[in-house]
Amino acid sequence: MRLFWALLAALALCLPGSGTGQVGARPAGAPADEVPRPPLLAYYYQWFSSGSWQRAKTDLPLAGAYSSDDARVIDRQIAEAKAAGIDGFIVGWKHGTVNDRRLAKLVAAAEARDFKLAMIYQSLDFHRRPLPVAQVAADFVHFRDHFADSPAMLRVDGRPLTVWSGTWSYSHDDVARVTSPVRGELRVLASEKNVAGYRRISDVTDGNAYYWSSADPETTPGYADKLMDMARAVHADHKIWLAPCAPGFDARLVGGTRPVPRRNGATLAAEYSAALRSSPDAIGLISWNEFSENTHVEPSRDHGDHYLQVLRDLRGVPATVPAENSTAPSRSAHRRSVPESGILPGLWAFVGLVAPMLLITPLAVRRLRAGRPGPAPAGRTRAGTGPERAVSRSPGPSSRRCSRPDREP
Structure with a gap:
């Protein structure tokens, strides 16, 4: 059960907006799905x-x-x-x-x-x-x-x-x-x-x-x-x-x-x-x-x-x-051209990974009590990419007329 709750907490990171909320610059050459x-x-x-x-x-x-x-x-x-x-x-x-x-x-x-x-x-x-x-x-x-x-x-x-x-x-x-x-x-x-x-x-x-x-x-x-x-x-x-x-x-x-x-x-x-x-x-x-x-x-x-x-x-x-x-x-x-990510995909991933554990865990507990090994659920997590709470800086690669912000009408 301790393992189950640890995995449950880790899987919560799949939801957008979870985690530390730190958002920084995109490392050069990093795939888009690997950085916030x-x-x-x-x-x-x-x-x-x-x-x-x-x-x-x-x-x-x-x-x-x-x-x-x-x-x-x-x-x-x-x-x-x-x-x-x-x-x-x-x-x-x-x-x-x-x-x-x-x-x-x-x-x-x-x-x-x-x-x-x-x-x-x-x-x-x-x-x-x-x-x-x-x-x-x-x-x-x-x-x-x-x-x-x-x-x-x-x-x-x-x-x-x-x-x-x-x-x-x-x-x-x-x-x-x-x-x-x-x-x-x-x-x-x-x-x-x-x-x-x-x-x-x-x-x-x-x-x-x-x-x-x-x-x-x-x-x-x-x-x-x-x-x-x-x-x-x-x-x-x-x-x-x-x-x-x-x-x-x-x-x-x-x-x-x-x-x-x-x-x-x-x-x-x-x-x-x-x-x-x-x-x-x-x-x-x-x-x-x-x-x-x-x-x-x-x-x-x-x-x-x-x-x-x-x-x-x-x-x-x-x-x-x-x-x-x-x-x-x-x-x-307007035809969608970018795969959706956001809360719904995160929720489905969460449900898809947690639901089997809810079924497996009681069986595993009964088997352990009987001295038999049970199945070991495994999952993969990634860092959340929700709205920022702070912007962190990191060095990275970088670049006529500059328009001005609107002036009072």
Whole structure:
């Protein structure tokens, strides 16, 4: 019986989400089924009001012209994201009455649904001008003091993960002035666009999150190689690398000139694959709801929930969404191309291995009492690959215009 219970505990590791929850970079050349998948974090913007949807938008959410203050919308977005294999949001923020209120609502909803959050600080104003260094420094301290203690925050070695968007607009000394007071309690990633930019401030940051939504994996020269080069530089310092991927891009209503076609999901699949090959500590999906640049995967009038289905295939999760959280059926057929993994296969494996033991064990006990050997059940286990609770770093191989996160409409 002791053997039975030991095997039962070991078999529980077959279920996704069990085990330590440590997720790290993909070792070079390791088969996909032998290493944990990196966390998928979607960039998420919380500055929408009903009037926002009338400016620079060619597509609209299926949920309608929502407000980022609507707690029901926030809860539905988290539920849809989780069901699609997204592990957390990287939420755009800077200190202010409205932004603080909305972030507090998002944090509460994430805590309730066991969903993870990171913060990307928006240090450039509406006209792309850098905010004063003193303001940026004060806002990071405010985030640390008012939000960082939440259990919803994604942590790296115990410290909440943050990204500073716009580091390229600040000097090395300015970056140090902002990060030095908080790096003991936060992880602050730069958002540099190339290796030289990262190295310029690598000693005063904790890695790099590259926000590159305007690249076309089919036509941008050296696209995948650039990701590898940047990953090598970051991992050589034993720091954190967030690789980007996007489903497409069209910012012509906000000044862009060259759109990237979605190709019915092929663009997202190609960029996700390139991101994986750069051995990321996490993948930054651009984006959940950046409708001005048309990188959104949130269910929309033009695309339905097609891109959530694409993500389920890429992440290997079941293609089911609870009815109460679904906004509308898919508007396009989508054939599954990636084998499912997730809780259902894990449960079937668990039942298939445990059920015979439930029958064998009583027989074995009777035989042992009678002095006869019984059958010896055996099983194979593997490490769980569920959503992360912390991101661990490990050195590994790594890589035009870098698009900017959505500015307030």
